[in-house]
Amino acid sequence: MSNLGRYQEFTTQAKEAGGVDKLIEALKEAARNEAAPGVRWQGIGIGAVGTLAAAGVTAFAVSQFQANKRAREEAVNEAEERLKKSIEGEDIP
Structure with a gap:
């Protein structure tokens, strides 16, 4: 891992998801499904x-x-x- 720590994890996940917006939407969808x-x-x-x-x-x-x-x-x-x-x-x- 780089010296960026958690930020590096976030950027790596965003890249894998196809961008920051797509990652945020995926996280929101997961939260909605978990909540209800x-x-x-x-x-x-x-x-x-x-x-x-x-x-x-x-x-x-x-x-x-x-x-x-x-x-x-x-x-x-x-x-x-x-x-x-x-x-x-x-x-x-």
């Missing part, structure tokens, strides 16, 4: 819950669309049958 390790997982959990909720809403919307589509198709088929019977002169219920 659950915060990151809490954020991930909230994100996962939000994603699942969005997926549930999407699934509900798709099922409603499919139900409406089936109802429209049945109405079209029924109208077609009634028209055919009307054209053929049959009694329409």
Whole structure:
């Protein structure tokens, strides 16, 4: 080690990190993670819950669309049958 002592350690670590600013950001990130390790997982959990909720809403919307589509198709088929019977002169219920 040189006669610079701890300053030499800091400059060496800064060089390895890609500069002083990057080293400081890495130290701050490490401090945040150490101070509140659950915060990151809490954020991930909230994100996962939000994603699942969005997926549930999407699934509900798709099922409603499919139900409406089936109802429209049945109405079209029924109208077609009634028209055919009307054209053929049959009694329409």
